[in-house]
Amino acid sequence: MADQNFEELINKYNFVPNRALGQNFLISRRAVLNIADELELTPSDVVLEIGAGTGQLTRELANRARLVIAVELDRRLEPLLTSYLRDMHSVDLIWADVLSVDLRDLLESKGLQPDTIKIAANLPYYATTDIMLKLFADLPTAKKMILMVQKEAVGRITAKPGSKQYGPLSVLTSLYGEIRTFMKLSPQHFWPRPDIDSSLLSLTARRDLIGADVGLGTExxxxxxxxxxxxxxQFLGRLRKEGKFDQFLLLEDAMSCFVLDNNLNSDFRIENLLPEQLLELYKRAVAAESYLSS
Incomplete structure (x- = not known):
């Protein structure tokens, strides 16, 4: 149920959600508190919020953290957010499409290191994959991520090797760290109400792998x-057909060593490799001065 401040703000500014942007604003006070609790904030923490929306979560985070950097696309929300957060001096609103922002540069411009950041993101269904890939590319060492996603996206995020939904998103999520669903949200938790349920996911970085590995980035x-x-x-057959072994002279030997060291057959397929094997495959290619990208 929406609190009185939310309803007053919506009525005062006569704000109409934009369906094209997937705008379904979180209005559940219990969910807001659960997100803030799950982030385990201290007065020294900095939070990057993706999608400030109407500021319900932004305000709670700002009450607990040293700074909240909130990136919001829809500038129509500026009068509403400015009013609602007017007494919150620890909020820095950035009006931009998060997909067009270099998040590492943004943080460093404020004297912040990416590995000190915690992230809270309300992800519209149409952009869930793109925004998550952006977060893993720009901020692979962030301390923790709380992601609000529609129920159908969870399968893609947690897919296992060999499954139909296994892909870059599930690989990066697995390498990043531990993931769990800590709350399920029915349509009544939002305004306007979406047609399907959502989930709150908690991702905690595995410092043994990703914290020390600068290779997990855009490349x-x-x-x-x-x-x-x-x-x-067959991956090696594909590389040969595309002329990659001729283009990168050290690549074929690097791939042969990868196959032997991992006890694989030479006809292995990408969809069957473990996330850790895919990371190793990438590193072997880079070590062979071979740059494979679309």
């Missing part, structure tokens, strides 16, 4: 997109 994301374009084809 690795590009590699995964390239590799999964023909997920069911």
């Amino acid at each position: 690795f994301v590009d590699f995964l997109i390239y590799a999964f374009q023909h997920r069911r084809k």
